Amino acid sequence: MTTNPDPTYSAVTVGTFYTRHAMSLQMEQLAPSSVGMEREIREPTLNRPGLALAGFYSYFAEKRIQVFGFAEFSYLNSLDPLEAQNRCRALCERPIPCIIVARGYEPPPYLIGEAAAAGVAVFISKMVTMNFLNAATLALANDFAPTKSEYGSMVDILGVGTLVRGSSGIGKSECVLGLLERRHSLVSDDITRYRSIEGRELIGTSPDLTRHHMEVRGLGVINVMSIFGVGSVRLEKRLDLVVTLRDWQELEEVDRTGLDQEYYEILSVRIPHVTIPVRMGRDLARLVEVAALDQKLKSMGHHSALEFNERLLQIMQKKENS
């Protein structure tokens, strides 16, 4: 996957898909092993080629992985062997990414032959077709999810995935250290990679190279897991809150009531956002922690500021009436 600040849509090759998911999808490749691995999977879903095998190619989903189950083989077996071979050749001659056979079924020699001739990779999965289809679709959705890198550190604060942003030197790392001390978990320091799941949520993770590491001015690069323990790191986390640290002098209007809800957008997903003014002597970690807990309350249906406002209005009403 490419990783620049602009959103990217990853192209997934058959080879990449196989390397990533062979174990979880219980897949094995049929020899010859290098055939067809460079082909691209162009749509993140699967296709059962029943209609195509029957000779009907209108709207044929050739961009998708073709999955053969019992139905497909029953149909092929019902045909004259030569005809069955012709049908397989016609399918393999289309620019399909690859063929996957489910149920651990041993494909007939003519299918293997036609696939090899056309340069199409064939895999066998031991999984039952239905389960394979579900698991493979999820795997593809993940692989195809658009990704974007954000500058900022991400921490999991009691289940609230929080991205801490701010200009260099404002105190992000020290804030994160404070949060780690309070037994929260680090997802990533300085750069966090997000992928969008179906445009409704974002999952953040750290770049492979710098995972578990943090830079602290004065100390250098530290390995957070070694220092704070395994509970202090988290591989990936859904993003629930974005906090921007700003120098208090730069801020004209700080929302003192908490009634306005701001959002920060990443990959077209809007995430609740708060700005925290930074001033010497203020405990940033504590403020960020409270911001995260408040966000948790809101997501559970309790909006503290609104409830307070209601109460205030009720008291004012009572005073007027009396």
Add this chain to the structure above:
Amino acid sequence: MFVKTCNRFRCEIWVEKDGERVNGKSIMGLMMLAAGLGSRLKITCEGEDETSAMDEIQKLLDRKFEED
């Protein structure tokens, strides 16, 4: 050394390699780029002291080359 130099300036400094862009003031970011000898980098300075920042960075890179 590079990060130290960048941090002396107020402007934003970006370093880009192969389409990946990181903050020049961050050690984590630069390490992530894994830029070995001979890599091509694109450096951007944006802000108050951008020209002096760029000059200093240019000088630093020139000196390193001389040392080699």
